[in-house]
Amino acid sequence: MSQASRKATSAFALLRRFWPFARPSKGWVLVGLMAMPIVAAATAARPLVAKHAIDRDLPAGDPAALTRTVLVFLAVVLVEFAAQAVQVYALQRAGHATVARLRRTVFDHVIRLPLRYFDRVPVGTLLSRTTSDVEALSETLSFGVFTILTDLIVIVSIVAAMFALDARLALFTLALAPVLVVVVRVFSAALRHLQLETRRAQGIATGFLAERLGGSEIVQVFGRRRDTVAQYEVLGARYLRATQRANVYDALLYALMDGIAALAIAILIFTAAPDVATGAAISVGLLYAFVDYLQRIFVPIREFSGKLATIQRAAASLERIYGLLDEAAEPAPEPTAADPLAGFEGGFSARDLRFGYGEELVLEGVDLDVAPGQVVAVVGRTGSGKSTLARLLVRLYDGYRGHLRLQVRGGSVEVADVPPAVLRRHVAMIPQDVFLFDESFAFNVALGPVDAAMRERVAWALRTVHAWDLVERRGGIDTPVGERGNRLSAGEKQLIAFARVLVRSPELVILDEATASVDSLTESKIQRAMETVFAGRTVVVIAHRLSTVERADRICVFDRGRIVEQGTHGELLARGGVYARLVASEFDRDD
Numbered sequence: 001m002s003q004a005s006r007k008a009t010s011a012f013a014l015l016r017r018f019w020p021f022a023r024p025s026k027g028w029v030l031v032g033l034m035a036m037p038i039v040a041a042a043t044a045a046r047p048l049v050a051k052h053a054i055d056r057d058l059p060a061g062d063p064a065a066l067t068r069t070v071l072v073f074l075a076v077v078l079v080e081f082a083a084q085a086v087q088v089y090a091l092q093r094a095g096h097a098t099v100a101r102l103r104r105t106v107f108d109h110v111i112r113l114p115l116r117y118f119d120r121v122p123v124g125t126l127l128s129r130t131t132s133d134v135e136a137l138s139e140t141l142s143f144g145v146f147t148i149l150t151d152l153i154v155i156v157s158i159v160a161a162m163f164a165l166d167a168r169l170a171l172f173t174l175a176l177a178p179v180l181v182v183v184v185r186v187f188s189a190a191l192r193h194l195q196l197e198t199r200r201a202q203g204i205a206t207g208f209l210a211e212r213l214g215g216s217e218i219v220q221v222f223g224r225r226r227d228t229v230a231q232y233e234v235l236g237a238r239y240l241r242a243t244q245r246a247n248v249y250d251a252l253l254y255a256l257m258d259g260i261a262a263l264a265i266a267i268l269i270f271t272a273a274p275d276v277a278t279g280a281a282i283s284v285g286l287l288y289a290f291v292d293y294l295q296r297i298f299v300p301i302r303e304f305s306g307k308l309a310t311i312q313r314a315a316a317s318l319e320r321i322y323g324l325l326d327e328a329a330e331p332a333p334e335p336t337a338a339d340p341l342a343g344f345e346g347g348f349s350a351r352d353l354r355f356g357y358g359e360e361l362v363l364e365g366v367d368l369d370v371a372p373g374q375v376v377a378v379v380g381r382t383g384s385g386k387s388t389l390a391r392l393l394v395r396l397y398d399g400y401r402g403h404l405r406l407q408v409r410g411g412s413v414e415v416a417d418v419p420p421a422v423l424r425r426h427v428a429m430i431p432q433d434v435f436l437f438d439e440s441f442a443f444n445v446a447l448g449p450v451d452a453a454m455r456e457r458v459a460w461a462l463r464t465v466h467a468w469d470l471v472e473r474r475g476g477i478d479t480p481v482g483e484r485g486n487r488l489s490a491g492e493k494q495l496i497a498f499a500r501v502l503v504r505s506p507e508l509v510i511l512d513e514a515t516a517s518v519d520s521l522t523e524s525k526i527q528r529a530m531e532t533v534f535a536g537r538t539v540v541v542i543a544h545r546l547s548t549v550e551r552a553d554r555i556c557v558f559d560r561g562r563i564v565e566q567g568t569h570g571e572l573l574a575r576g577g578v579y580a581r582l583v584a585s586e587f588d589r590d591d
Helices: 003-009 011-016 019-060 063-110 115-120 123-130 132-143 147-165 167-214 216-221 225-278 284-325 386-393 420-426 441-446 452-464 468-473 490-504 520-534 546-551 569-575 578-585
Strands: 348-356 361-370 375-380 401-408 411-414 427-430 508-512 538-542 554-559 562-567
Touching: 019 063, 019 147, 019 284, 063 123, 063 132, 063 147, 063 284, 123 132, 123 167, 123 284, 132 167, 132 284, 147 167, 147 284, 167 216, 167 225, 167 284, 225 284, 348 386, 361 386, 361 562, 375 386, 375 546, 375 578, 386 427, 386 508, 386 538, 420 427, 427 490, 441 452, 441 490, 452 468, 452 490, 490 520, 508 520, 554 569, 554 578, 562 569, 562 578, 569 578
Parallel strands: 375 538, 375 554, 427 508, 508 538
Antiparallel strands: 348 361, 348 401, 401 411, 554 562
C-alpha cells in the first residue's frame, strides 16, 4: 500500500473528513478547546502546591501559611473542575449536533440511492450504518477525539513541570515512555482491525434479524422457528467472538498501562530514596510531587489508550459510513432548474431498448410507441421484462442501452437526461405490492406535509376513487393505517394508491396490477377508480386480469425480453399466438 493510501485510510484522516459536519458547531468546539489549557494548568499546579506545603509550611510550623496554601489548593481544584465541566458540556453539545447533521446527510443519501444498491446490500447492513455506526461517533466526538487534546496538553504540562523541578529525576522517571509509544501503536492497529470485524458481524446479524422479523409469518406458518433461531445464534456468536477478541486487546492494553505505571513509580522511589533518606537534593515534597505527577500522567495516558480504542471503533464506523456516502446517488433536484418535460402529454417511445440486472439481458431490443392518451396493456410470462420496462420509465434503474424517449411539444427527451425528481412529477407508478407507512391516510396519500390545501386535495382524491367510506369507517383521514398498512385489505391499499396518483396528476401512469383476489364490492370500486385515473392520461398497465386487458387500446405481448405481438384483444386472439395461449392458461377470469 502506498503512503497516500495509508494516509487516506488512517483513523485521523477519516476524522478530518468529518470536519464539514462539525463546522457549524465550531463555536462550542472553540469553547471546549479554550477550557483545555486551563484544565491542564490546574492539573499540573496541584502537586506543586502540595510540595510547597510539605517542604515549607509544615516544617516551618506556620498555621497561617499552611491555611493560605490549603486555600490556594482548593482554588486550583475548583478551577480545574469548573473548566472540566465547561469543556465536557461544550464538546458534548458540539458532538451531538454534529452527529445529528451526519445522520440527516446519511438518511438523505440513502433514500436517493438507486435500486441496484438495495438489490445487493441487505437492509440490516443499511440499518447498522445509519443507526449504530452513526451513534458510535457520538461518544467519540464527546469523549474521544477532542478530549485527547486535553490529555496531550496535560501530559506536556506535567512533563514540563517535572523537568523544571528536577531534570535528572524526570529522565529516570520517563525512561519507560518509548515502551508506552510502542505498546499503544501495536495495540491500536490490532484494535482497528478487530473493530471493523465487529461492525461487519453486527451488520450481518442485524440484517438477518430485520429480514426474519419482516417474514415472521412465513417462519411460523412453515415451522421454521427453531432453524431461524439457530441461524441467528450462529450470527450472534460470530458477533460475540469478534467483540470478545476486541475486549481482550482492550483489557491487555489497560493491564500493560497499569503495569508500566507501577514500574515507573518503583523506579522513581528506588532512584530517589537514598537522596530523600540523607536529606540531600531530593526532599520529601519533591518525591511526593513526582509520585503524584506520575499517577496523574498515567491517567491521561491510560485514558488516551481507551479513547484511542474508541476512535478506532469510530474509524471503523466512518469507513462504513463513507463507503455508503461514496455510493453514487440520484442528484438532488434544483428548485430553479427548467422543467425539461414542460409540454409532456404522456407519450413515449423505445428503440432497440436493452437492459440487464447483471450479465444477462432482461430487455433485448424492445421497440415500442405509445401515443398520448393511450391505454396500453403489457402482458407476458414472469421474467419476460414487463416490470423492468416500468422501472426504467421512472428511473428506478439506469444504465439501459438504446433509446427511451418521452414525447414533448416539438421533440422528445431521453429518460436518462431527465432528473429523477422531475421525471416522477410527470410519471407515476403504482406497484403491485402497495406500500403504506404507519402514518395517517392523509400522509399516505400526500406522501408529505399535509397543510389545509393538501388536506382538501387528499379528501377530494379519496372521494374520487371511492375510498372515502373506508376512511370514514376507520375514523377519518388522520387515522393511522398501521405498519405497512396492515389495517387495510389488499384492495383497500390499491384504492389509496390510486388516490396518490390523482393528487399528483401525472401525464403518464404505470400500473403493475395486483394479482391478489378481492371481494366483489372492492373489485367494483377498483375498476371505477381505474377508469377515473385512466381518463385523459397515458397509461401502461402490466395486466393480470382479463377485464383490464380487454379495456386497453392496445396490448403488447412480452416474451424473453422482446415484444413479440401487438394488437387489440380480438386481433391477438384471432392470431392464435403467444397471447392466445396466455389467455387460455394464465389470466384471471374475473369477468
